[in-house]
Amino acid sequence: MPVNEPHGAAQAAAPGGATAGARPGTAEWEPRIIGFCCNWCSYAGADLAGTSRLEYPPTVRVIRVPCSGRVNPQFIVRAFQKGADGVLVAGCHPGDCHYSTGNYFTRRRLQVARRFLEYLGIDPRRLRITWISASEGQKFADTVREMTEEVRALGPNRVMRDELWAAN
Amino acid sequence: MGGELKTASGGMTGVRSGVGSELAERAAGLLAGGEVRMFLGYGAGRTPLRVRPRHVLRPEAAGGLVWNEFCAPSLAKYLLEEQEEEGRVGVLVKACDLRAVKRLVADRRVERERVLLVGVGCPGVVDAGKVEALLARAVPGEMVEEAGVRDGVLVVQTRSGVREFPREEYLLERCLHCEDPNPRDVDLFVGPEVAPWPARPHDYAEVAEVAALGAAERAAYWDRQFARCLRCFACRNVCPACSCRECCFDVWEPMWLPREVSVSEQYMFHFTRAFHVAGRCVDCGECERVCPVGIPLMKLNRALQKEIAELFGVERPWEPQEKEPLAMYTPDDPDFH
Amino acid sequence: MRCLERKDLRAFLDKLASTASLVAPVREDGVVVFRPVPSGEQVELDYVNPVRSAKEFFFPQTEVMFRFLPSPMASITPVEPDRQIVLFGIRPCDLAALSLLDEVFLGGDYRDAYWGRRRELTTLVGLACERPDESSCFCTAFGITPGTAEGADVMLYPAGDWLGVEVLTPKGQALVDGALPGAGEAGEAGERVKQEYLNRAVPLGERVRPGELSKELDDRFDDPYWEEASRRCLGCGICTYLCPTCHCFLVTDVAKRDDGVRLRCWDSCQFKDFLLMAGGHNPRPTRKERTRQRFLHKLNYFVHRYGRYLCTGCGRCVQHCPVGLDMATVIADLRGVTQHA
Numbered sequence: 001m002p003v004n005e006p007h008g009a010a011q012a013a014a015p016g017g018a019t020a021g022a023r024p025g026t027a028e029w030e031p032r033i034i035g036f037c038c039n040w041c042s043y044a045g046a047d048l049a050g051t052s053r054l055e056y057p058p059t060v061r062v063i064r065v066p067c068s069g070r071v072n073p074q075f076i077v078r079a080f081q082k083g084a085d086g087v088l089v090a091g092c093h094p095g096d097c098h099y100s101t102g103n104y105f106t107r108r109r110l111q112v113a114r115r116f117l118e119y120l121g122i123d124p125r126r127l128r129i130t131w132i133s134a135s136e137g138q139k140f141a142d143t144v145r146e147m148t149e150e151v152r153a154l155g156p157n158r159v160m161r162d163e164l165w166a167a168n
Numbered sequence: 169m170g171g172e173l174k175t176a177s178g179g180m181t182g183v184r185s186g187v188g189s190e191l192a193e194r195a196a197g198l199l200a201g202g203e204v205r206m207f208l209g210y211g212a213g214r215t216p217l218r219v220r221p222r223h224v225l226r227p228e229a230a231g232g233l234v235w236n237e238f239c240a241p242s243l244a245k246y247l248l249e250e251q252e253e254e255g256r257v258g259v260l261v262k263a264c265d266l267r268a269v270k271r272l273v274a275d276r277r278v279e280r281e282r283v284l285l286v287g288v289g290c291p292g293v294v295d296a297g298k299v300e301a302l303l304a305r306a307v308p309g310e311m312v313e314e315a316g317v318r319d320g321v322l323v324v325q326t327r328s329g330v331r332e333f334p335r336e337e338y339l340l341e342r343c344l345h346c347e348d349p350n351p352r353d354v355d356l357f358v359g360p361e362v363a364p365w366p367a368r369p370h371d372y373a374e375v376a377e378v379a380a381l382g383a384a385e386r387a388a389y390w391d392r393q394f395a396r397c398l399r400c401f402a403c404r405n406v407c408p409a410c411s412c413r414e415c416c417f418d419v420w421e422p423m424w425l426p427r428e429v430s431v432s433e434q435y436m437f438h439f440t441r442a443f444h445v446a447g448r449c450v451d452c453g454e455c456e457r458v459c460p461v462g463i464p465l466m467k468l469n470r471a472l473q474k475e476i477a478e479l480f481g482v483e484r485p486w487e488p489q490e491k492e493p494l495a496m497y498t499p500d501d502p503d504f505h
Numbered sequence: 506m507r508c509l510e511r512k513d514l515r516a517f518l519d520k521l522a523s524t525a526s527l528v529a530p531v532r533e534d535g536v537v538v539f540r541p542v543p544s545g546e547q548v549e550l551d552y553v554n555p556v557r558s559a560k561e562f563f564f565p566q567t568e569v570m571f572r573f574l575p576s577p578m579a580s581i582t583p584v585e586p587d588r589q590i591v592l593f594g595i596r597p598c599d600l601a602a603l604s605l606l607d608e609v610f611l612g613g614d615y616r617d618a619y620w621g622r623r624r625e626l627t628t629l630v631g632l633a634c635e636r637p638d639e640s641s642c643f644c645t646a647f648g649i650t651p652g653t654a655e656g657a658d659v660m661l662y663p664a665g666d667w668l669g670v671e672v673l674t675p676k677g678q679a680l681v682d683g684a685l686p687g688a689g690e691a692g693e694a695g696e697r698v699k700q701e702y703l704n705r706a707v708p709l710g711e712r713v714r715p716g717e718l719s720k721e722l723d724d725r726f727d728d729p730y731w732e733e734a735s736r737r738c739l740g741c742g743i744c745t746y747l748c749p750t751c752h753c754f755l756v757t758d759v760a761k762r763d764d765g766v767r768l769r770c771w772d773s774c775q776f777k778d779f780l781l782m783a784g785g786h787n788p789r790p791t792r793k794e795r796t797r798q799r800f801l802h803k804l805n806y807f808v809h810r811y812g813r814y815l816c817t818g819c820g821r822c823v824q825h826c827p828v829g830l831d832m833a834t835v836i837a838d839l840r841g842v843t844q845h846a
Contacts, residue, residue, distance in 0.1 A: 074439075081433075111502055112479065163432070223736040
């Protein structure tokens with residue numbers, strides 16, 4: 001974990017299988033995707049996918065935020081640090097933001113963040129930003145399905161991963 | 169390799185411009201007249217290649233102020249600290265330093281009325297670190313006895329003789345891009361205007377270099393750069409765009425930046441530091457100049473400048489804007505689906 | 506003293522790398538740093554001092570002290586370093602710094618097991634300074650010379666196409682027996698070379714000898730110099746983190762649900778929140794207090810406590826402080842006439 005450990009100690013501190021889930025690189029590995037969904041549109045859309053009994057892979061861990069504009073790019077970095085293989089940010093369609101303008105800022109900010117993360121070595125397919133309205137349950141399910149397959153093909157993410165604390 | 173040995177021995181006359189004494193007089197006058205309570209300028213540093221920031225409070229001490237091609241550091245950030253006390257502060261600014269002051273004013277961290285800007289035309293400054301590294305290879309360990317720029321050539325004398333460095337070897341990188349070496353919109357101007365030189369356009373070649381690597385190599389490149397990072401925060405502290413009253417890196421709850429120094433957390437630090445100045449960086453390059461372990465910070469800042477320029481049609485992202493690019497939006501911004 | 510031909514140096518380093526982890530100076534992106542190396546190939550010998558000091562191999566910037574787990578029974582598992590390393594190319598100033606830090610970590614009532622263990626696991630191969638930097642090195646101000654071998658297990662003295670190899674400890678003997686089995690004796694030539702290093706001039710060191718400064722500083726807590734000097738300080742941690750003798754740290758726990766680790770991390774007295782206390786009080790609220798603290802600690806408090814200055818004149822602060830608020834400058838200022846702006 002620390003940057004320089006020639007005396008070899010930190011590795012001994014790494015938790016050894018205390019948490020559930022298959023280790024990256026094993027046949028049982030499943031992508032872990034963190035999904036930031038805005039309360040008013042995309043979270044409701046995700047809910048609709050559920051009540052409509054639409055099937056989609058259980059890879060997304062949803063975090064509800066009031067608005068996609070709440071998503072600080074540092075959250076995205078933290079997700080990758082802690083073991084996410086992909087991050088999804090879903091908000092209202094531009095023009096339909098519950099707070100009027102939140103997602104306009106999201107759009108600018110995350111365009112830049114996504115390119116910057118690519119520059120640092122994170123494949124841009126690992127960060128998906130999309131607009132899902134409250135009635136688009138199908139879009140939510142499709143998005144998760146597509147993203148899961150894309151990230152599965154890319155494999156586990158190693159960049160920025162905190163080896164001591166990332167989920168196994 | 170630079171530093172071609174010119175003469176085996178003998179001295180050289182130091183090159184000092186008359187602007188230095190004019191500046192000292194002006195500063196003394198401003199202090200004596202009570203127009204400013206402090207004057208920020210440069211004084212002689214530990215070697216002839218280096219200067220040191222000087223906070224002059226009394227007219228008698230203004231005589232120690234210098235102006236020469238070694239005055240590379242920016243003094244703008246000190247204005248932030250000095251806002252705490254009443255009164256007006258005078259500061260010597262080059263054109264690049266003026267951008268830094270404008271950044272602080274645009275961010276409403278420094279009041280323009282409480283600053284007295286003394287502009288000076290700058291012929292381009294010496295990258296002391298670069299020259300010292302060249303000298304360390306050519307004449308390891310030898311102290312610089314005298315140094316000056318004469319007719320566009322840096323002349324350096326050490327024990328074993330005199331060495332010359334042509335402009336393209338000694339010039340600080342940001343000076344290559346300088347469009348107008350004379351700061352405009354200042355309160356006073358000392359010395360003559362300096363003739364501009366052809367400015368190298370911002371082509372982001374250094375960014376393209378890294379971007380051209382494959383993703384895995386890119387990550388390996390940054391792993392290696394960040395592994396040297398000391399987490400000293402010199403880059404953040406010297407940056408005119410970094411002026412938050414409470415920096416997220418100093419906060420314990422929430423712990424934005426865990427104290428452990430690991431490859432992973434170094435990414436968090438560098439990603440955040442660069443991103444927080446995205447669209448606001450004035451391209452002064454002070455961050456990279458002060459970094460003790462040679463992390464190419466401008467490769468991060470310019471990558472963001474480039475993205476913002478391309479995505480939002482901001483032609484000159486390093487100029488303080490009316491509205492910062494990430495603090496605004498248009499309905500037709502590039503979209504996701 | 507033994508003799509090692511320069512042409513055999515590479516083989517020596519390769520041997521060291523194969524028998525233990527070898528950590529040596531390498532040039533990385535134009536900067537010289539200590540790195541673990543798999544062989545002697547990348548080892549750099551043309552340097553004054555690696556920019557990051559050797560202290561981080563005994564006092565890492567982030568150190569895992571122990572793990573804690575709640576189940577099956579609440580347990581604390583200390584994390585112990587266990588790999589032998591050879592640290593090659595350490596200069597007399599950094600060696601002296603290690604012995605100063607031994608006073609802190611091993612002397613006194615409490616022995617720091619982490620520092621101690623790493624010291625035990627490390628064999629130090631020192632390298633005398635062929636060319637001290639005239640504008641930044643000042644080891645002689647503190648009684649150290651370019652050839653001072655105290656603290657090393659083995660000391661190397663470069664002499665053109667050969668190097669003198671001096672064994673100082675049993676650990677050093679074991680290293681030399683293993684890596685230089687057939688080395689010849691250096692004889693008188695070796696002794697002469699060593700003397701030359703011990704007498705090598707370090708001009709800045711002569712100019713900034715502290716002399717009686719420590720005692721004088723007992724009465725200079727309120728000197729206006731601190732206010733004036735601190736004005737240019739940026740408040741970064743370059744000086745403290747590059748310094749081979751600075752050793753302040755914070756201890757923090759990082760937990761995920763219930764399992765976690767306790768970490769010891771470097772901290773800098775130059776940071777604004779270094780002494781920030783619960784409740785909001787900060788006894789060193791401005792740069793004046795913090796700048797004063799740095800220099801009084803090194804030049805006065807440490808002398809009171811341990812009888813030695815907490816500086817070995819390595820010159821890193823001189824080279825890297827962006828505003829010239831370094832130890833050599835401050836000692837000169839304090840001993841000479843102080844200029845008030």
